[in-house]
Amino acid sequence: MFNGVFKKMQTEFTSPINYFLDMGDDFIYLNDAINKEISILFRGYSCLSCNSDSKIKGNGLCNKCFFELPQAGFWNTRPELSKAHLGVEDRDLEFEKKMQLSPHVLYLSLTSDLKVGITRASQIPTRWIDQGASQAIIVAHFDNRYNAGITEVGLKKYYKSTTSAIKMLQSQNFDIDLIAQKKECIKNMNKELIKNIEDNDEIYKLKFPIKNVLSNPKKIDLTKENQFRGKLTGIKGQYLIFNDQYYINIRNNQGYLIDLEII
Numbered sequence: 267m268f269n270g271v272f273k274k275m276q277t278e279f280t281s282p283i284n285y286f287l288d289m290g291d292d293f294i295y296l297n298d299a300i301n302k303e304i305s306i307l308f309r310g311y312s313c314l315s316c317n318s319d320s321k322i323k324g325n326g327l328c329n330k331c332f333f334e335l336p337q338a339g340f341w342n343t344r345p346e347l348s349k350a351h352l353g354v355e356d357r358d359l360e361f362e363k364k365m366q367l368s369p370h371v372l373y374l375s376l377t378s379d380l381k382v383g384i385t386r387a388s389q390i391p392t393r394w395i396d397q398g399a400s401q402a403i404i405v406a407h408f409d410n411r412y413n414a415g416i417t418e419v420g421l422k423k424y425y426k427s428t429t430s431a432i433k434m435l436q437s438q439n440f441d442i443d444l445i446a447q448k449k450e451c452i453k454n455m456n457k458e459l460i461k462n463i464e465d466n467d468e469i470y471k472l473k474f475p476i477k478n479v480l481s482n483p484k485k486i487d488l489t490k491e492n493q494f495r496g497k498l499t500g501i502k503g504q505y506l507i508f509n510d511q512y513y514i515n516i517r518n519n520q521g522y523l524i525d526l527e528i529i
């Protein structure tokens with residue numbers, strides 16, 4: 267039995283991708299738990315920053331931390347709100363400079379659809395693993411998060427920028443030529459904001475430890491059911507997939523205090 271707080275699964279870009287769950291005193295290699303019964307008991311909340319037991323607002327943080335900590339600033343999910351390049355503070359300018367004024371990339375990936383996204387260059391390929399992308403290609407590089415974010419906003423009329431979890435869990439193969447899409451995407455970009463276009467047209471292929479895609483995925487809500495038990499059949503993105511089409515998004519359950527048993 268493991269006791270701990272759910273945090274985003276750690277990954278290793280191998281084929282298939284390796285998944286690890288940090289449960290405090292224990293570090294679990296989850297690929298080894300596939301085909302085993304897992305029991306998850308929800309015991310309450312524990313904020314990943316202050317350990318408060320009040321309800322989690324988002325990112326594993328309580329309401330107070332969610333609205334105060336620099337790493338939870340809204341420029342995270344809306345990069346176009348970044349202001350560090352202007353020297354303007356959101357919550358902590360030094361922290362924001364470090365995160366926002368670092369190299370960023372714009373990519374195309376195949377998740378639930380062809381999507382456009384941006385991320386810090388250091389988050390490649392983790393970002394693609396977390397979103398459950400089967401393929402991805404780097405389109406362009408940027409000096410900062412704002413330029414990348416504004417470019418992404420401009421591309422939203424051509425591409426989706428979010429992933430539908432259910433569709434991602436149902437998808438396997440896409441008949442989409444990412445190199446051709448990259449060429450098309452470059453035509454649609456505001457060139458002034460770009461540092462450089464990526465010369466390398468390498469298509470990154472991600473193989474997840476999952477045998478079958480789901481046809482009718484069913485979400486596990488620990489706050490309603492309190493306890494879940496099922497056979498782990500695979501892992502994709504930040505999702506654990508169980509028999510009978512059940513799935514749980516570990517990322518959305520961060521900060522949940524859990525008893526976990528692999529039987």
Ligand SMILES: [Zn+2]
Nearest residue numbers: 313316328331
């Ligand atoms: Zn907190």
